[in-house]
Amino acid sequence: MSYKSLLTVLTNPQFAGPTLSQLVALASAQDAHAEALCLGVDRTQTGYYYAGANAMILQETLSRANAEATEMLEAAKDILGKSGVRWSAEEGVAQIADLGRHVAHRARFSDLVVLPRPYGETRGAEVEPIVEAAMFEGHAPVLIVPDDRPPLAKPSTILVAWNESVEAMRAIRMALPFLKQAETVRIVVIDPPQHGPDRSDPGGLLSQMLSRHGVRCEIDVLSKTMPRVSEILNRHAVDTSADMIVMGAYGHSRFREAILGGATRNMLEQAEVPIFMAH
DSSP states (O other), rough: OOOEEEEEEEGGGGGGGHHHHHHHHHHHHHEEEEEEEEEEEEOOOOOOOTOOOOHHHHHHHHHHHHHHHHHHHHHHHHHTTTTEEEEEEEEEEEGGGHHHHHHHHHHTTTTTTEEESSSSSOOOOOHHHHHHHIISOOOOOOOEEOOOOOOSSSEEEEEEEEOOOOOHHHHHHTHHHHHHHHHHEEEEESSSOOSSTTTTTTTHHHHHHHHTTTEEEEEEOOOOOOSSSHHHHHHHHTTTTTTEEEEEEESSSHHHHHOOHHHHHHHHOOOSSEEEEEO
């Protein structure tokens, strides 16, 4: 079992290099096809133009979006063409309000979507909805790639964030190709319920299921010694020299996480290793 169709969606030339390098590394390790969708994003909302605005504004924004798409396509062809993997790349322009439809359509036919971190000072407003569209409408797992780490071809140590949720289990099932290849998979349980059905053996049934797939598991039960779950996971990833974190995404509503924060958003903001997410 492996990933055979890998997709990335590029909307910012600044982050095209690291994302494409990660895509190539995975395609080579998994013997997969790498696909790059290079989208120039029209970030204007034509229904809200100020009085007196004319068509020149629309033409300028479309020209800029086309130029960005062409620049990213050339970068994709350059990197993918020299990689030795099977690949394809194409360009297009989409309005920001309609971006999710295009991403979801491509993600639906992909085994894994590789994307840059959606939050940060230089990130555009379109990156977060791309991640969400791939997971929610495309029903595909997403690998979020930090900017400053070398490409990851075959993770050796993987942390699995386990809270007995449906989202976590879905992510684990979809991450099985990575989990089976890893040398060590650490099932991380933070403050397990004292009165739950697995209170005497937190993570035990999951470890049993994964071991039947040939996954080499260890269980780490941690106390919530820090305010946020994301902080504990990130610290444990550093302490164990983990190469990847697998976790379920958006156990709460996206609106709640956008307003109040949550484990998903905090991890996407702070994690220093690639994060495999599914919903």
